[in-house]
Amino acid sequence: MSAKPGTRAERAQQERALRTRETLVRSAAEVFDEFGFAGASITKIMKRAGLTPGAMYFHFDSKEDLARAVMNSQPDTITPYVTSQGLQRIIDITLVWSRQLQIDPLLRAGVRLTNEQNSFGVEDATPYQEWAGIMQECLEVAREKGELADGVDAHMVADFVVAACTGMQMYSWIASGRKDLPERAVQMWKILLPGIATASGAAGAKVSTRRVATLVR
Amino acid sequence: MSAKPGTRAERAQQERALRTRETLVRSAAEVFDEFGFAGASITKIMKRAGLTPGAMYFHFDSKEDLARAVMNSQPDTITPYVTSQGLQRIIDITLVWSRQLQIDPLLRAGVRLTNEQNSFGVEDATPYQEWAGIMQECLEVAREKGELADGVDAHMVADFVVAACTGMQMYSWIASGRKDLPERAVQMWKILLPGIATASGAAGAKVSTRRVATLVR
Numbered sequence: 362m363s364a365k366p367g368t369r370a371e372r373a374q375q376e377r378a379l380r381t382r383e384t385l386v387r388s389a390a391e392v393f394d395e396f397g398f399a400g401a402s403i404t405k406i407m408k409r410a411g412l413t414p415g416a417m418y419f420h421f422d423s424k425e426d427l428a429r430a431v432m433n434s435q436p437d438t439i440t441p442y443v444t445s446q447g448l449q450r451i452i453d454i455t456l457v458w459s460r461q462l463q464i465d466p467l468l469r470a471g472v473r474l475t476n477e478q479n480s481f482g483v484e485d486a487t488p489y490q491e492w493a494g495i496m497q498e499c500l501e502v503a504r505e506k507g508e509l510a511d512g513v514d515a516h517m518v519a520d521f522v523v524a525a526c527t528g529m530q531m532y533s534w535i536a537s538g539r540k541d542l543p544e545r546a547v548q549m550w551k552i553l554l555p556g557i558a559t560a561s562g563a564a565g566a567k568v569s570t571r572r573v574a575t576l577v578r
Numbered sequence: 579m580s581a582k583p584g585t586r587a588e589r590a591q592q593e594r595a596l597r598t599r600e601t602l603v604r605s606a607a608e609v610f611d612e613f614g615f616a617g618a619s620i621t622k623i624m625k626r627a628g629l630t631p632g633a634m635y636f637h638f639d640s641k642e643d644l645a646r647a648v649m650n651s652q653p654d655t656i657t658p659y660v661t662s663q664g665l666q667r668i669i670d671i672t673l674v675w676s677r678q679l680q681i682d683p684l685l686r687a688g689v690r691l692t693n694e695q696n697s698f699g700v701e702d703a704t705p706y707q708e709w710a711g712i713m714q715e716c717l718e719v720a721r722e723k724g725e726l727a728d729g730v731d732a733h734m735v736a737d738f739v740v741a742a743c744t745g746m747q748m749y750s751w752i753a754s755g756r757k758d759l760p761e762r763a764v765q766m767w768k769i770l771l772p773g774i775a776t777a778s779g780a781a782g783a784k785v786s787t788r789r790v791a792t793l794v795r
Contacts, residue, residue, distance in 0.1 A: 397697060399616075399697075476693065476748055477694070477697070478752070479751070479752075480614060480616075480694070480697070484752055485752070486749070486752045486753040489749050489752065489753065490753075510772070517765050517768070517769065518769055520749075520762075520765075521742070521746075521762075521765060521766060521769050523745075523749065524742060524745040524746040524748075524749045524750075524762065525738070525741060525742040525745055525746075526745065527744070527745030527748055527749060528740075528741040528742055528743065528744030528745025528746065528748070529738075529741040529742075529745070531693055531741075531744055531745070531748075532703070532706050532737075532740065532741045532744060533741075534696070535695065535696075535701055535702070535703045535706065536703040536706065536707075545737075545738075545741065548734050548737075548738060549738060551734070552734065552735055552738055552770065552773060552774065553769065553770075553773060554773070555727070555772070555773035555774075556769060556770060556771070556772035556773025556774070557769065557772075557773070
């Protein structure tokens with residue numbers, strides 16, 4: 362693949378390659394979500410994608426490599442639904458996440474693989490750290506908007522919210538097949554806001570399972 | 579095994595059976611911790627325990643059954659180290675937990691199996707719920723002692739702390755091989771206390787990595 366698009370034919374070829382890559386990642390996600398890493402064979406993934414193994418090896422070196430791409434696609438399943446800023450943005454990200462985990466195989470597989478990665482010899486903290494970075498940015502905007510209580514460490518809180526979400530989805534998965542996950546996300550903010558937000562920041566924040574439904578239709 | 583101890587010989591037999599069961603659970607934990615559920619064969623576990631498969635089948639029906647016993651032994655690795663009450667007790671439980679996860683294979687295997695249980699066809703929320711119950715009791719004592727802020731829902735907070743701890747240990751495992759887990763537990767309380775505790779409750783709480791070292795020597 363050439364680095365920059367040139368002629369129309371080259372651009373068309375690049376677009377096809379991008380679409381193929383996307384199909385591959387989504388099909389792999391569906392199979393990983395259903396069977397886990399160990400149970401997801403290349404054959405199953407290619408059958409789901411309607412592609413030949415050659416198409417895969419053009420884009421990915423191995424099943425591990427494909428799993429990494431799925432793990433790192435998590436934010437793409439969330440951020441398109443979120444238009445708010447600051448404190449409301451970090452809240453909305455977790456609310457959308459709680460709903461998308463119920464319905465989007467790409468996010469579900471990303472989370473499952475991130476949590477199971479030790480079992481297939483990968484130790485990659487990037488998916489956690491990427492989330493933490495996104496959330497820290499929200500909190501820094503929240504600080505500028507006067508929504509964050511004095512002395513709150515944005516990095517520390519961002520890292521903690523990522524960890525808490527990771528655990529909530531595991532607990533919810535076992536306890537209710539993820540049915541209660543949006544409710545758990547709402548409860549998290551009811552617990553956190555009095556400590557991390559200013560009075561006006563907390564009062565202005567919209568946190569409810571009803572909001573989840575307005576964000577993801 | 580008779581239900582109640584009778585003669586001295588019967589009591590001695592019961593004690594031997596209990597010790598054998600304990601040896602089995604601890605040996606299984608070591609093997610599960612090292613190899614995960616799938617990689618832990620009955621043969622490996624029996625070799626580690628120095629026992630015959632017959633001894634296992636007297637106490638446990640299957641490897642799944644043994645895994646459940648390991649999952650449900652988690653509190654036994656923590657509570658003997660904790661003598662405090664109320665708010666300090668729930669804090670101390672998480673601090674001891676953060677250290678024991680670094681050094682005690684029984685706890686480490688319990689947590690690993692709880693988080694991986696879907697991969698071996700078990701869906702048992704008991705280990706999470708048991709922790710949540712223990713923590714809710716601490717918070718109810720905290721309320722009686724005037725350490726809990728008005729309107730704080732003890733059940734909700736207990737459930738959230740269990741979820742947060744579950745996620746913290748996964749994040750910490752990938753990011754630092756669990757080295758930063760005690761620091762993360764301390765940070766969790768720095769984030770939570772301003773919201774859930776009264777001013778005097780928060781001021782009286784001892785939360786530091788130094789305290790971890792005094793609790794587990």
